[in-house]
Amino acid sequence: MHVTTSDTAQKRLGTLDDAITAIRSSILEGEFAPHQRLVEVDLCEQFGVSRAVVRNALLKLTSEGLVEHLPNRGARVRAISLDEAIEIVEARAALEALCARKAAERMTPEAREYLTELRAAIVDALESGDLAEYSMLHQRLDHYIRDLSAHHTSTQILERLQAQGARHQFRLSFRPGRAARSGPEHLEIIDALLAEDADAVEEATISHLKGVITAMRES
Template sequence: MSTTTEATTESLQPDLTDRIRGAILSGDFAPHQRLIEADISARFDATRAAVRTALMNLAGEGLVERLPNRGARVRAISVEEAIEIVEVRMGLEELCARKAAENVSDEDAAGLADLREQIRSAVDAGDLVGYATLNQEMDRRIRELSGHATATQLLERLHAQSARHQFRLAYHPGRVSQSGPEHIAIIDAVLARDPDAAADATRRHLQGIVRLLSELP
C-alpha cells in the first residue's frame, strides 16, 4: 500500500468506526451478532484492514468483543451491567453538571434556555423521538460546558455501552413525563449557576434510571 493510500485510509478510519458504532447502537447489528469483516467491508465500502481496525476500536469501547479464532461479535450488555454503568456515570455526570453551573456564560445560558423550552414542548406533545434527541443534546452541552475532557471521554464511552437499555427506558410507560421535569431541573440549576443544585438534580435523575433498570424483565 502506498503512503498516500495509507494516509487516506487513516483519515477515513474514525468515520468508519463512527458508522459501525451507529449501526450497533441503532440496532442494525443485534447483541451477540457475528461481525463478519467481509460483509461489513461490502456494506460500508471499506477495506478489510480498515474494518478490522474499526472493530478493534469498538472492542476498546466495550461495544464489540473479539472471539478467539472466530472474529468478533456485538457485545451484549446485561441489565446488571447497565445498572453498574449508570452508577459510575452518576459521579461523572454530577461533576460535569457542577462544573457546567460554574462555567456557563450568558451566551451559553441563552442556548440552554432555548433547549429547555424545546424539551418542555416535546414532553407536552408526547414526542418520544424528538425528546430522545433533545436529551442527548442536553447531555452533550452539559459535558461541553463542564470543560472536563477526561470526564467527557469516559461518559461518551459509558453512554455508548448503555445506549440499548436507555432506548428501552425511553419508551417505558410514563417515562417521558417523569424524566422531562428532571432534565429541566438540571438545566434550571445550571442556569441559576448553582453547582450543588445541578449535582443534586443530576443524581436524582440517574437514581431514577437505576430504579427503572432494576425493574426491567
C-alpha cells in the same frame, strides 16, 4: 498532484473514522444484534472499505466495549447485561454530576441563551408527546453540559460508558410514562444551571440517574 505521506495518512484516518462511526451506529441502533457475528468480508462490502480498515475499526470498538473477539470465531457484538448496564449508570452518575457542577461554574451569556431555548424545546416535546424529539433533546443537553464543563477526562470516559449502555437506555426512554418522570428532572437540571447553582445541579443530576437505575430495575 504529488500526495505526501501525511496526506495519505489523513485520508486513511478519515476512512477509518467513517467505518468506526458506521459500525458503532449499527450496533447502537440495533441493526446488529447482541452476539451477532461481525464478519469482516460482509462489513467491507456493506460499508465500502478495505478489510484492514474494518479490522482496525473492530479493534477500536472492542476497546469501547461494544465488540468482543472470540478465539477461532472472530468478532461479535458484545451483549451488555442489565446488571452491567446498571453499573454503567452508577459510574456515570459520579462523572455526570462532576461535569454538571463544572458547567454551572462556567456559565456564560451564550450558554444561558442556549439552555433557555433548549428548555423551551423540551417543554414543547413533552407537551406534544413527541418522544423521539424529547429523546434527541435530552441527549443534546447531556452533550452540552459536558462540553460546557470542559472536563475532558470525564467526557471521554462518559462517551465510552454511555455507548455501552445505550441499548438499555434507548428502550427505557420509550417506555410508557417514562418521559413524564424524566422530563421534569431534566428541566430541574437546566434550571439549576441557569441559576449557576453548582450544588443544586449536582444533586439534580445524581437524583435523575438514580431514577434511571430504578426504572431499569423495574423493567
